[in-house]
Amino acid sequence: MTESMEIFEQYPGGIFPAGCTSRVLLDHVTSKWGVLVLVSLTDGPQRWSDLRRRAQGISEKMLAQTLKTLEGDGLVNREQQPVMPPRVDYSLTPLGEELAAVLVPLLQWVGRNADQIIGV
Amino acid sequence: MTESMEIFEQYPGGIFPAGCTSRVLLDHVTSKWGVLVLVSLTDGPQRWSDLRRRAQGISEKMLAQTLKTLEGDGLVNREQQPVMPPRVDYSLTPLGEELAAVLVPLLQWVGRNADQIIGV
DNA sequence: CGGAATCCGATCTGATACTG
DNA sequence: CAGTATCAGATCGGATTCCG
Numbered sequence: 001m002t003e004s005m006e007i008f009e010q011y012p013g014g015i016f017p018a019g020c021t022s023r024v025l026l027d028h029v030t031s032k033w034g035v036l037v038l039v040s041l042t043d044g045p046q047r048w049s050d051l052r053r054r055a056q057g058i059s060e061k062m063l064a065q066t067l068k069t070l071e072g073d074g075l076v077n078r079e080q081q082p083v084m085p086p087r088v089d090y091s092l093t094p095l096g097e098e099l100a101a102v103l104v105p106l107l108q109w110v111g112r113n114a115d116q117i118i119g120v
Numbered sequence: 121m122t123e124s125m126e127i128f129e130q131y132p133g134g135i136f137p138a139g140c141t142s143r144v145l146l147d148h149v150t151s152k153w154g155v156l157v158l159v160s161l162t163d164g165p166q167r168w169s170d171l172r173r174r175a176q177g178i179s180e181k182m183l184a185q186t187l188k189t190l191e192g193d194g195l196v197n198r199e200q201q202p203v204m205p206p207r208v209d210y211s212l213t214p215l216g217e218e219l220a221a222v223l224v225p226l227l228q229w230v231g232r233n234a235d236q237i238i239g240v
Numbered sequence: 241c242g243g244a245a246t247c248c249g250a251t252c253t254g255a256t257a258c259t260g
Numbered sequence: 261c262a263g264t265a266t267c268a269g270a271t272c273g274g275a276t277t278c279c280g
Binding site for chain 3: 047048049060063064067080084085086087088
């Protein structure tokens with residue numbers, strides 16, 4: 001608890017001012033499906049239907065919305081081939097890879113500890 | 121991208137089955153306010169009013185709800201002293217400390233990159 | 241296949257008021 | 261100080277339908 005507390009040094013009064021860009025980005029990447037989509041993509045470029053399978057339970061609406069948000073943030077790349085039937089590949093940008101690298105440990109921790117925690 | 125991909129090894133078809141305990145816990149800890157409360161508490165035990173200041177913009181309703189959820193998950197401890205006026209201290213449990221340790225790098229990454237990302 | 245559009249209920253938020 | 265209760269409005273999220 002002694003190191004890497006730059007968050008408190010930067011903002012002594014609180015963690016990120018309310019409404020600042022950090023808050024917005026944090027909400028995007030910690031959104032219900034944002035985490036799962038980003039981590040899915042660490043496995044390499046994937047298509048719409050791949051992502052629907054990886055992020056089990058996501059609706060088409062939320063997949064579309066999540067991908068647009070992440071693309072708008074420069075975290076995800078969208079590549080469309082002009083063929084019929086259409087083929088679209090999603091992948092992480094370099095920035096997205098960086099982010100996913102800090103997200104994976106979170107997912108792993110959750111996976112290890114979920115059973116011991118829920119319904120204490 | 122080659123190491124620590126146990127998430128995909130565990131669940132080849134997707135990341136956590138929909139509705140499993142891992143998903144529930146993930147939703148709790150990545151909730152809009154859960155992240156901020158947990159990271160606030162890495163700075164040591166804090167009182168209700170401290171947390172309201174740290175997690176700028178949180179309403180009393182959401183602070184109460186977030187704390188109850190995290191307490192129910194065994195991530196946060198609530199200690200009430202029977203004095204008047206009442207004094208209540210919130211702190212991380214050992215499990216909560218573990219979790220916060222993987223959350224802090226995420227917050228730091230967001231803090232470093234938010235300005236370059238939003239509104240591309 | 242890869243979406244967009246629409247509707248609808250659940251959830252979140254803010255404001256206000258009240259309590260021990 | 262540390263909450264609880266309640267209500268209205270905004271937003272989120274899911275299910276369904278439709279389209280190139």
